Amino acid sequence: MITEISEKLLLGIALAAPPGPVTVEMIKRGLNKGFFAAFNIRLGGAIGNSICLIAAFFGLSVLQSYPRWLDLLGILGAIFIIYLGLTTLKNKIDKKIFASLDSDGVTGGALKSLWIGLMLAVVNPVALVFWLGIYAATVDTQAASVDFRGLWFNFFIIAGVLLWGAFLSGLLEGGRRILNEKSISLISIFAGILLVGYGLKYGLTILSGLIS
Template sequence: MFLFLTYVAAGIAIAMPVGAITIEMTKQGLKNGFFHGWAVGLGGMTIDFVLIAALYFGLASILQLSFVQIPMWFIGAVFLVLIGYESIKNADKDITLPGEKPVKSIFSSYRNGFLVAVSPGNIVFWLSVFGAVLSNTYDSNDAGNFLIIASGILTGILLHDIGLLTITTLTRKVINRSIIKWFSITAGIVLISFSVYFLYEFIMSIIRIIQ
């Protein structure tokens, strides 16, 4: 139990730094409420779960190959540009104030979270920050600790998302449509800035190979 709780705390700490997923999750939480924001988080966690499964089955080394990572930098940049552009273009649309029924589907929010998470930045983070921890705790003769640690980390991320969205939902009750619109525009700009970084990494990776 202590091991599980230790890695729940680690999962919360891992989820705290503000990234593209957090930005998109907060934006959807403000525009459409708790469950839309949570759907973004669940979309991101789907990729997290896949990466943990990859580590468990020994596939992490494939994800670290340059010919796998380089195209993903470009794909991630494209996804973030599209989501960022959509955020700016539709900043004053799909805003649901408390008491109103959301027009946007839960699935579209989940899809955005999934697409944001499908980026080498997210994958490299998982593999480098705690992939080594999970790999070191994995024992083919006793996979129990690995599963406890992995489930603890995912639980921590889930608790972080719920806490963040609870705050977002409470904030949503005291702000107006104009503030939500400008937050959506700001979120779009931030997402596009992440895409510029991804594109830079894509170009630099190609240059390193050529040299």
């Protein structure tokens, strides 16, 4: 159980670490308003991620009578995770991130930050497809079932996202001296390697189950 929980936490960290819309907004607000302004963005995003994860759970529950479809979605999910990792390794960092980090437009308190994070996570047109792929790749294909135990364990992915959010928010207290293009590039490389590794692991697990 500890191994499974640790794996989910690391996957959550790897998914949250590469620079994206939520991370960019975190950096912008964190550099200007500190830890909680940044963390509330990630917290709102995690709430949105949880909504998409629950929706993915109920979507896959409909398909559990068709294990081959679950296997197919799982393989596609593993490929998607590998793709995310390779894209992260290729891009490393978007130079536009630091060019846009000014204080203009950074207004509002905790509730606004939560709302912005939630909207960035939910309004994203690929959010549900993203979590459907992640969930399908992490389903226990040997049991060929989508149950509440699996949903519970996948919430540790969200916990990993929040852990990374707290870590990044702490770094932002140090300002641009700590969080610069070089450090974000190194973080992205680490996250990319983790994502590729997890994608390969999940994909090979599903394929070995099909062969056996």
